[in-house]
Amino acid sequence: MKKFLIIANWKLNGSYNFIDKNLNIIKKINNSLNYCQLSISPPYVYLNYINNLIKNTSISLTAQNVDIHLKGSFTGEISVNMLKDIGVKYVIIGHSERRIYHNEDIDLISKKFVLVKKYGLIPILCIGETAEQKKNKLTEKICINQINSILKISNIKIFNNTIIAYEPIWAIGSGKIADINEVKKIILFIKKYIFSLNKEIIKNIYFQYGGSVNFFNINHFFTKKYINGFLIGKVSLTIKDFVLLIEKIEKSLYLLNRS
Numbered sequence: 546m547k548k549f550l551i552i553a554n555w556k557l558n559g560s561y562n563f564i565d566k567n568l569n570i571i572k573k574i575n576n577s578l579n580y581c582q583l584s585i586s587p588p589y590v591y592l593n594y595i596n597n598l599i600k601n602t603s604i605s606l607t608a609q610n611v612d613i614h615l616k617g618s619f620t621g622e623i624s625v626n627m628l629k630d631i632g633v634k635y636v637i638i639g640h641s642e643r644r645i646y647h648n649e650d651i652d653l654i655s656k657k658f659v660l661v662k663k664y665g666l667i668p669i670l671c672i673g674e675t676a677e678q679k680k681n682k683l684t685e686k687i688c689i690n691q692i693n694s695i696l697k698i699s700n701i702k703i704f705n706n707t708i709i710a711y712e713p714i715w716a717i718g719s720g721k722i723a724d725i726n727e728v729k730k731i732i733l734f735i736k737k738y739i740f741s742l743n744k745e746i747i748k749n750i751y752f753q754y755g756g757s758v759n760f761f762n763i764n765h766f767f768t769k770k771y772i773n774g775f776l777i778g779k780v781s782l783t784i785k786d787f788v789l790l791i792e793k794i795e796k797s798l799y800l801l802n803r804s
């Protein structure tokens with residue numbers, strides 16, 4: 546059974562104080578989980594510290610970014626091998642905040658995805674449309690374009706054992722969550738597309754949703770098994786709310802698996 550992957554994306558937030566105050570609480574809830582697995586994605590500088598604190602637990606580490614170079618004169622960058630060295634498992638690639646505020650384009654994101662996979666970490670490819678693109682019914686096109694851009698420099702097998710996170714840009718941090726029917730539609734569309742290119746790997750791809758996930762709006766995600774995880778930003782920064790959310794997801798999955 547694939548466990549439901551909950552990633553706490555702290556973005557540009559956190560401190561030693563925040564970690565010391567909250568990590569034991571996350572570790573405690575993690576011990577009670579059967580259906581979910583937790584991963585923490587802090588800013589780079591805290592990865593190593595957290596890695597030491599989560600040793601001997603099933604909590605994993607996710608990096609928020611990576612460079613396309615392996616070494617050399619690239620001031621300010623971090624390589625995939627460095628992430629591997631300090632125990633990172635997943636790397637978020639192409640988050641819309643990197644596309645928008647750091648001008649990361651579709652080609653650069655494709656290179657990062659391929660590199661991360663080739664060097665043995667698991668890339669999480671974030672794809673999704675803006676409100677304008679949604680209005681113009683371009684969601685499928687936008688998502689498939691990103692996948693095709695990766696296929697231009699690699700082949701479909703690169704997606705084996707990776708994660709695709711559907712994160713509508715208009716939903717991130719906005720308080721507006723996407724309708725499950727729309728999420729279902731786009732995930733099925735992507736799955737069908739990948740299946741048409743390779744029938745084997747689809748079962749090894751995780752599909753996550755991200756964008757304003759909170760305690761009050763997730764019920765409709767658990768009417769059927771369409772997604773394998775959430776990327777959670779804002780709520781993961783308030784530990785009380787994060788714990789309530791994890792408990793609710795765990796309970797929903799328990800009920801779903803019984804039905």
Ligand code: PGA
Pocket residue numbers: 554712716717718719755756757758776777778779780
């Ligand atoms: P949010 O962020 O939960 O604050 O909308 C999600 C994300 O950016 O991955």
